[in-house]
Amino acid sequence: MTQVSLLPRSAPFKEDDIARLDRVLGGATPLQRAWLAGFLAGLDAGAQPVPASAVSPPRAAEPLTILFASESGNSEKLANDAAKLARRSGFKPRVVDLAELDLAELPKAKHLMVIAATWGEGEPPGRAASGYADLMGPNAPRLDGVDFGVLALGDTAYVEFCAIGKAIDARLAELGARRAIERVDLDLDFEKGAAAWIKGAVEKLAPATPEPQTGNVVAVDFAGRAGAEPSREPVTAEVTEHINLNSSRSAKETIHLALSFEDGAPAYEPGDSLELYPENDPALVDQVLKAAGLAGDDALRRTLLSERDITTLSPATIDRFAKATGHDEARRLLDSGEARAWIEGRQLIDLLETYPAALSAEHLGDITRPLPPRAYSIASSRKEVGEEAHLLIAAVRYATHGRARTGVASTHVADRTRTGAKLKVRLKPNRHFRLPADPATDIIMVGPGTGVAPFRAFVQERRAVGATGRSWLFFGDRHFTHDFLYQLEWQDALEDGSLTRIDLAFSRDQPEKIYVQDRIRARRRDVIDWLEGGASFYVCGDAKAMAKDVRKALVDAFADVKAMSPELAEDAVRKLERDRRYLTDVY
Template identity: 40%
Template structure:
């Protein structure tokens, strides 16, 4: 089996993403274990890359997703690499919650025989940058394990940190483990190897836009937003000729371009020439092209705030960067774009300095709102267009604005990001409960289409919420038709501002708690999609309350019940 896995690695095939394949003849002390926790797929890709390199080097490797890792084996591990992302305000990815809690808790064993290294991935536009990687790195050392080399902390442009970290990790693994002759044997695949797709993250497909329509009435406003006319779009893209395939629950990645007006505003504010040739990391492009296609302008990150504080000689910005100002910094990062910072605090920048200081532009991921069994070579999206007014002018989200203003016939660079954690049950007789307020309803449109195409016997229950019934009921006609056709068996709605007392999906969960608990006891799978900051936490709390009340459980037992559902793959979240 080790030789077979090595052959797969040398041929370029991906290693198994879940429990992976440990070498049957290897002892724990003679192998490398690579554990990953990933929300958007980056940590998974890097872990798979490291596992493939180690296998090709003749090392015995076990690659395992965090929620499939048998924690009882931690005390016998001898060489462990952890690749893990941090979500939102210092939260672990959903597939790593159990492992993180175990290592941080009282049940974690002494690990004096373990050597380890941690690669953390994060987003420096959040104050708790790579917090989970840091927590695990510190805790493993507290438990007596030996840190092989310094923790890596990678931002959205993760390759700059991950590439040297992976090289260092492979070198240490080679020194610690002896390549086995079994890995050098000729390998005959047991089944045909799947060719790598021609189009992927680094080689996107130019998909034709075939439909772009508003889903909500004009004039609908988001609560508490000033100068923001809510605009949610249904987007349809053709994948014809791409060879790309997806399953319900997967995401479509889009490489955005910054709005031309925003690029010009940056050039005007800093009095820079957009046609000036700028070289960076061996690449020469006009400054305007750097800012349009290569650099992040709509998401502000802590490192750029620090750089601009120095250029502007701003004591106010320097104070915000102090460790005791995390809440204030979080507010700045969430509500401020690069242009706002440049206009608010005068500073002198050269074109070369600006390009070097700004983060590389990264792709945006959107839950796919369709099933290929229903739409063929198409991918549908449900996109909230971010556009709002400030005293200094309009502001936009890079990808959502690109999609909102695109016209039919335009081609957009896209790729498929698979999400193995958010899958329909393999047993089509199982019931499913889908909780998706706002644009979080997107993947569930694909779920229902897929189950209808398969003639699945399991029931489908959707809980949807938004501010107003008249203007914000996304896909209303489709859901009503699905109910009539028996493809959707239950629909509960929460329109928060159609009455004096605000009602959200979590209130509906509590209201129908008895039914929900009965569905779960009957084997139903539970899915949540949408906002991670508030909705997902409120829904999680409501689920715990329902389980405690109707299952007669203590808060601790309810938490354990929900954790068990997650371990079984019956509680899955796609939150952002």
């Protein structure tokens, strides 16, 4: 192939030099060309004589610590976005995970930006729990002279909305830091609000005098080079398998969903998730429209089906409803302080039927929020399934206040999706839940119910790469006969050696309940032996009870096997967490 000449023949170089430069520049990436442009500009500027009066003393970039507490990765992404912007504004940013914070270093921060998510009912993200406890504890250092700002992320579906961000904001001020920008609390549709707050925070915290520059220096963001991260744009997938893994006699319904992609699967790794964009139950949409006095508005119905959250009910929802309608009784519910107790187990339809009021389509749009996607752990390895991705989704069905309720995404998949259907999904990477870099490392996996999904991907991946490390799975559900998800696959994995050991806990197969944490206690000597040999420990599943119980079981195991005090046993587990050998993906 003939190479296109980049330099004109009139360039002030010999012909051989022009040919050599063409060969180099022709194969260079845009990043390499930008670097070379900046280098040459700086080199040229350095060669020019500069009047003494124009010379400014060198000044180091202003330090900025960006502290994040993240469960799903949103806060971490925003922290990295903030670092890019701060770097262009004269800062030398340092991004720190609260899970890895050295509290003694915090007083040196001078400028501090915090982006903190709240998990569940007012709890810190699992990985950040220890760091958060230290910051809130009696030994936290004074922070006089530190300027700070806090961005809080949360979910108005929970009563304790943005509780962690609020608590950190108050604590930093209590420790003597100066609030440079007011805290902002954001819901699931946080992108625009977060970008605006970060821009304002960088401006408020920025050095009073920008660092002087001489010469034509081109700034290049090498950390943001193309291809550094997989695309997170939504894509369309086709359902190629839709299988209920529970027996017909089970009280549960767990769907194995196989997805194919016309242009290839997103570049996921074991441990990542897919966010699924669901549609609301059409029957519930019709109930909401009827209660709002808007039945027959087809355009609004289409919007409610796929774009608005019509299930979440929070004090903020009631407040917006009262403002839109002027409903006195709804306002009294808020003013009396009874709203938090009243919304427990209720949804938007309950509010509309309990406090009837005529609403416009605009009102209903103002009262509701955008319908967020739901994240599900990917249950496959691309090395084994190729250009597919598999998900494991349990249908959520329950009843409260005399009304049947369903999970938005889970029953969209279970009830209204079949083979051949199209779904919109988006990759959600999780670099904090990865397999060990060394395939010779042993792993222990704890995943009851749908928590087993990422471990199916782990086992497939380790089989494909020929990993020599041992793999041990703790799995549990209700009944062996009806609820043993992927039973045949685990048996095959045991036979081919990609799974070394499996321990099962089926809670309803005997009079006393047995859970995965009970199996860990029963196998505690072997568990501690594996961990002392360098194994990594993974937990996926329910955050409210299971994950806490498993962690306590491991602390108890250290205390018993190693004859440790409870405090030293706790320190042993915290060390595993700090060393990233105790990893969780909970929901």
